Amino acid sequence: MGTTTTETVHSRTLRLTEPHVVLEQDVHRSVPEGYVVVEPTLASICHADLRYFGGTRKPEVLAKKLPMALLHEGIGTIVGGESTRLSHRQKVVIVPYLAGYLLEEQGQAHSCPACRGEISDNYCTHSRFLGSGTDGIAQSRLVIPEPCAIPIPESIPDEIAVLTELCSVSYRALRPVNDLLGQAKIAVFGDGPVGYLTAAMLHHAFGVGPDRLTVFGAIREKLDQFTFARTEMVQQYDFSSGEPVDIVVECTGGKFSESAINQGITLLAAGGHLIAMGVSEDLVPINTRDVLEKGLTLYGSSRSSITDFEGVLQVMQQKACQDTLRPLIPDSYTVVAKAEDFVGAMESALAHREWKKTYLDFQW
Structure with missing residues (x-):
């Protein structure tokens, strides 16, 4: 990936600054060559998000990683960046695992054993993971390497596609x-x-x-x-x-x-x-x-990579698979337009821990 900046975008970033406290911060993000800009539209809450929000991670971990925007399970639409593969407003699944070879100038061949194919590619020592040490999906403009935005087949509804990361x-x-x-x-x-x-x-x-x-x-x-x-x-x-x-x-x-x-x-x-x-x-x-x-x-095993998302999206096109996944979909979604909405959704998820997932409908 190159380092040439193609544009700069303004992102409303909902950052957890300490347990139970989320502030909206205006962040200007540069868009390097080979990256795209995604507007998150639908996301779900993971237990990992709740551990950060509720403060059950160890104090030294929280001190190291906060402030940070949460969430790593989600979908969105392409709204920026220069891509020959993705079109404007195209729906994509967001891959939160950003492998080192996608982030560093030297490229895949000279990065780490995982990037060189010597060990599994989801164990990269130079990787970043959205919502765990770097700002996650809870922001209006997410800048990620183009390969980490995977088109959603038309046969897969949004409410099914948002489960791709967990699957x-x-x-x-x-x-x-x-x-x-x-x-x-x-x-x-x-x-x-x-x-x-x-x-x-x-x-x-x-x-x-x-x-x-x-x-x-x-x-x-x-x-x-x-x-x-x-x-x-x-x-x-x-x-x-x-x-x-x-x-x-x-x-x-x-x-x-x-x-x-x-x-x-x-x-x-x-x-x-x-x-x-x-x-x-x-x-x-x-x-x-x-x-x-x-x-x-x-x-x-706790993290996946791009090829796993592609495999799951193939499986998700089966109607039988979609029918199996539907019991996890909530009866209603929580609209998130500001930091207070996000805090309310997280507090509710933390208090109730329901079997069904909690979906967040972002209205930026």
Whole structure:
């Protein structure tokens, strides 16, 4: 990417300055060559946003990252920049993971091991991530590298497209075991949105049916939404005598990570894989004895990259996939026109923690 500035845009940026406090700040952003300007139109709130807003991140983390505009799940329209691929007012999904080779002058070949293809491209040491250390989607003009704005196919409604980022994280976590998914028995731990979308991607993107897919959760009303998988209540299931599985995906996070990971280790067959996706602020003790005795493979995954978004958008064009995703869509959206609206939406999401996502309809 070059450094020549093609224009400057004015952005109304809703920055979290301290927990529960959001101020609108006027920011003038330069538009380097190879970048585009996106006007965010629809976004959803992630638990990561709530951890910043509610102040549950560690004080040293908050001190380092604030002030900062939140949000990394969203869509928008192209309103600036010079692009031969994207047209003015075209609808795009926003990729929040900005790989180092897109940001630095030396280009991909001379950046880092991830950019050179030596390790997975979502582990770039020079990357930036919207709403985590750099201003996110809560602003009227977002300036990002052109490849991070992906056109939304006409067959995908906006309310489905806004779920692309969250789906892409699950999609990315499953790619390393793609060659096993044709026959493997799989257990997903977590009855929240991450667990739901991970199970949805297993079903629609990788063809895993309910005969091989089991979801473990703690709330029956949530588990009843998983109509495309078998479901089990963790409180009632005997993991020590349950049918072994080949792959476990942990989607709980927080204080439930410990029990989910260790129940998954108990359930796994020898040589199995455990994929950790849930985020916890604290260290999580795990049963290493069984990990060693069974020869298990453990890895973590929390971010996705451009190719994952492209793969998910292909899957989302299926009507069956759209129907599966609709239960997560809220009955109404929260209009955000000023900082006070944004604070109200965040406080409500923090207080209620509903199963459905919270959508923000930006009116700049």
